[in-house]
Amino acid sequence: LPRxxxxxxxxxxxVTLASYEQVYRGNGTVSEEDAFRILSIDAPITIExxxxxxxxxxxxxxxxxxxxxxxxxxxxxxxxFYDSALLRKPLVGLDIQPSEPTQTIELNPLFLxxxxxxxxxxxxxxxxxxxxxxAVTLICSEGLQVVPPKTDxxxxxxxxxxxxxxxxxxxxxxKKIVITTLVKSTSSRSGNNAxxxxxxxxxxxxxxxxxxxxxxxxxxEEPDSNPMKTLLEAMVTTLDRxxxxxxxxxxxxxxxxxxxxxxxxxxNTPVPFFVKEWNLxxxxxxxxxxxGDLNKGMFQHAIPEGDMLLFGFKCLRADDSDEPSxxxxxxxxxxxxxxxxxxxxxxxxxxxxIYKQLRKEDEYAELHNATAELVCxxxxxxxxxxxxFVYNLNLxxxxxxxxxxxxxxVSVASEGPRPTVLYTIISEGSDxxxxxxxxxxxxxxxxxxxxxxxxxxPTRSGLLRHFPEIIIEYLPITTLSGSLSSSLTPPITxxxxxxxxxxxxxxxxxxxxxxxxxxxxx
Numbered sequence: 001l002p003r004x005x006x007x008x009x010x011x012x013x014x015v016t017l018a019s020y021e022q023v024y025r026g027n028g029t030v031s032e033e034d035a036f037r038i039l040s041i042d043a044p045i046t047i048e049x050x051x052x053x054x055x056x057x058x059x060x061x062x063x064x065x066x067x068x069x070x071x072x073x074x075x076x077x078x079x080x081f082y083d084s085a086l087l088r089k090p091l092v093g094l095d096i097q098p099s100e101p102t103q104t105i106e107l108n109p110l111f112l113x114x115x116x117x118x119x120x121x122x123x124x125x126x127x128x129x130x131x132x133x134x135a136v137t138l139i140c141s142e143g144l145q146v147v148p149p150k151t152d153x154x155x156x157x158x159x160x161x162x163x164x165x166x167x168x169x170x171x172x173x174x175k176k177i178v179i180t181t182l183v184k185s186t187s188s189r190s191g192n193n194a195x196x197x198x199x200x201x202x203x204x205x206x207x208x209x210x211x212x213x214x215x216x217x218x219x220x221e222e223p224d225s226n227p228m229k230t231l232l233e234a235m236v237t238t239l240d241r242x243x244x245x246x247x248x249x250x251x252x253x254x255x256x257x258x259x260x261x262x263x264x265x266x267x268n269t270p271v272p273f274f275v276k277e278w279n280l281x282x283x284x285x286x287x288x289x290x291x292g293d294l295n296k297g298m299f300q301h302a303i304p305e306g307d308m309l310l311f312g313f314k315c316l317r318a319d320d321s322d323e324p325s326x327x328x329x330x331x332x333x334x335x336x337x338x339x340x341x342x343x344x345x346x347x348x349x350x351x352x353x354i355y356k357q358l359r360k361e362d363e364y365a366e367l368h369n370a371t372a373e374l375v376c377x378x379x380x381x382x383x384x385x386x387x388x389f390v391y392n393l394n395l396x397x398x399x400x401x402x403x404x405x406x407x408x409x410v411s412v413a414s415e416g417p418r419p420t421v422l423y424t425i426i427s428e429g430s431d432x433x434x435x436x437x438x439x440x441x442x443x444x445x446x447x448x449x450x451x452x453x454x455x456x457x458p459t460r461s462g463l464l465r466h467f468p469e470i471i472i473e474y475l476p477i478t479t480l481s482g483s484l485s486s487s488l489t490p491p492i493t494x495x496x497x498x499x500x501x502x503x504x505x506x507x508x509x510x511x512x513x514x515x516x517x518x519x520x521x522x
Contacts, residue, residue, distance in 0.1 A: 001049045005075065012039040012056055013070040017093070020067040024085055030069040037066075037222055047073075060096045061213050062225030068092040098228040099210050102127025107202050107234035109337060110271055112144070113243050114198075117184045119341050120146075120236065122202055124168065124177040130213055132227045134168035134206035136179060143198040144238070149181045160184060168204065173211050185238050198238040205231050243269045244333055244345045247308065251354035257317040259286055263331055263349060265309040272302040273335040276342060278311065281330045282351075285358060286315045303335075317358070368490050370395055372470050373497045380503035386435070386455040387502070391470050395421065396448040420475045421492075425454055430466040431504070432456040441475070458504040467498045 013035040015023065023034050032038065039056040068091070071082040084091055106123040122136060138146045145160040166179055183200055207227040216222060247264040254260050261280065267273070275298050280288055292314035303309065311331065329349040336342050371394040381387050425438040436454035456468055472492050 001047065004046055004048045006043075007045050007047060008043045008074040008076065009072075010041050010045055010054060011072040011074070012068060013072065014039065014066045014094070015069040017065040017067055020069055023069075028085060030083065035069070036064075059212060059216055061210060061216050061222055063096045063098045063228060066094040066096065068094070098230075101206075101208060101228075101230040101232075102129050103131070103204075103206060103208065103230065103232060105202065105204050105232045105234050107236050108339070110236065111269070112183060112185045112198070112200070112236060112238040113269075113343050114185050114238050116343050117182055118343075119339055120181055120183045120200070121339070122179045122204075122234070124179070124204060126171050126173055126175045126177075126208075128173045128211045129206075129208040130173060130211060131168070131171045131175075132207045132209065133170050134204060136166040136168055137203040137205070138164045138166070138181070139201040139203065140183070141197075141199050141201075143186045144200050145184045146200065147182050149179055151182075156182075168206060197240070200236050202234045202236075203231060204233075205229065239268060241268050242345065242347075243267070243273065243335060243343065244309070244347060246331075246347050246349060249329070249331075249349040249351060251315075251351050253354075253357075258289075259315045259317065259354060261286075261313040261315055261329075261349075261351065263311040263313075263347075265311070265331075265333070265347070267303045267305055267307045267309065269303070269335075270305050271337075272304045273337055273343075275299065275301050275303060275309070276334040276336040278331065278333045280311075280313050281332065282315060283327060283329065283355070285317050286354075287318050289314045289316050292316070368492045369495060370472055370492055371495045371497070374467055374470075374499065376499050376502060379499075380505060381458060382505040383458050383461050383507060386457050389454055389456050389468070391423075391425065391452040391454070393423070393442070393450040393452065393470070393472070394448065395442070395450065421472050422475050423452060423470055423472045425452070425468050425470050427456070427468045430468055431458060431460050431464045432466075432468050433459060434468050442472070458502070461504045461506040464502040464504050465500070467502070469496065470494060 013030055013032070014037045015030055015034055016036050019034055019036070020030070023030055037058070037060075039058055041054055041056060045054070067084070069084055073080045073082075104125045104127060106121075106125075108121045108123075109118065112118055120138075124136075140146050140162050145162060146164045147156060147159040147161070148164050149166060151159045164181070166181075168177065171177060185198060207229050209227050217224065245266045245268060247266045249261070249263045251259050251261045261282075263280075278295065278298070280293075282288065294312040294314065298309065298311070329351045331347045331349055333345045333347065334342050335345060373392045375390045375392060377388050377390075421442040423440060423442055425434055427434045434454055434456050437452070438454055440452070442450050452470070454468075458464060472494055474490070474492065
């Protein structure tokens with residue numbers, strides 16, 4: 001142009017790439033009906049000689065590939081069309097991409113505890129988008145199962161499945177949709193997938209439009225279009241180890257029949273949990289005292305990852321306890337998350353050392369002991385001459401230590417008469433020959449202190465340090481009908497105290513009588 005001109009308007013015809021190909025193969029001329037959208041600038045518009053730049057405002061609501069098919073210039077009563085197909089120049093196009101979605105999802109909790117049924121909550125935020133619809137798909141790996149939301153408790157066992165699809169309702173910008181369901185995790189993995197991580201994948205597919213869609217459509221400048229689509233994903237995995245692990249457990253006796261149990265636990269949860277309650281189950285003969293729980297400060301205590309928990313319990317040895325006991329020591333700890341869901345942690349404890357010690361004490365406690373003191377009236381004598389001895393027996397200790405703790409006499413049976421004791425004095429392994437009443441019965445009902453006299457004859461000279469021994473045992477109990485009881489009598493251990501030594505002298509003279517060999521006996 002030799003000079004600037006003022007035109008009534010400039011319009012741009014935008015045609016989708018698919019429509020443009022159809023028009024080009026047809027008559028090759030783009031009409032106003034073929035245009036997807038016509039962009040225009042209102043008058044007055046001045047076109048200067050040379051190169052001109054103009055801005056056409058447009059907020060597209062539909063993603064597609066568009067071709068700038070025709071430019072129309074309106075000047076006074078005439079319209080000039082410049083078709084891009086006839087200009088023999090590269091086509092000018094626009095590639096409109098879907099807008100970035102502002103939707104977000106939150107999947108809680110951050111992890112699953114193996115072996116428990118947990119609440120899983122998915123929170124969908126629409127952001128600034130207009131949601132026209134969608135679906136939430138929960139996909140579980142091996143070892144996990146999910147149920148649809150709002151499943152009736154009576155039908156829960158039949159509703160577990162590996163995948164669940166939940167419809168997502170339409171919502172306006174700034175809205176929030178909360179979906180809550182249950183997920184069940186097995187406590188262990190088996191087979192070739194033992195090292196695989198259990199996980200639940202949440203996929204949220206939505207159809208959405210830009211927040212300005214309604215205001216743009218009200219102007220009628222652009223046809224309705226299909227909504228945009230997006231896919232949001234979130235994942236939650238199970239812990240590869242228990243939430244609480246036993247770091248150590250020990251027990252020691254601190255008083256007669258009292259034991260202190262200490263347990264240290266290590267927290268492996270990435271987010272804090274609260275300790276709601278706990279309980280220590282012990283096999284017999286140990287029970288926790290009524291005031292033996294020393295962990296009152298643990299209640300509602302938040303435990304972060306890596307924290308150590310120290311539990312202490314005062315326990316009582318109760319041999320006759322009627323309380324049911326577990327087969328092995330177990331500490332049960334109930335954890336609670338931020339949603340109020342509780343998780344029972346069953347933690348076996350290793351207290352073998354204290355139970356071995358108690359079993360040894362029980363074995364000793366079942367023994368029946370008696371004490372005996374051997375008294376010799378003289379300290380020396382000659383070989384072949386009798387020496388007077390007395391065994392002083394104390395039968396008061398025949399009540400076992402276990403019975404003494406419970407203040408009960410359980411020498412043989414809890415009911416019935418006390419049995420008779422049989423004693424025997426033997427000389428095997430010693431340097432003596434015994435004589436006198438070396439075997440007899442003792443009526444323990446009359447007295448617990450008994451003296452048994454007998455004689456011993458030394459068989460060699462020198463310092464004798466081995467003396468005759470005494471053995472005592474129970475006679476079988478006779479019932480009221482006169483028959484022997486079938487119950488076994490316990491053995492009796494005799495703790496004997498003997499003189500330090502006895503000096504035995506050889507013969508200094510001997511009186512003998514010589515008789516001829518052929519002399520008949522008279």
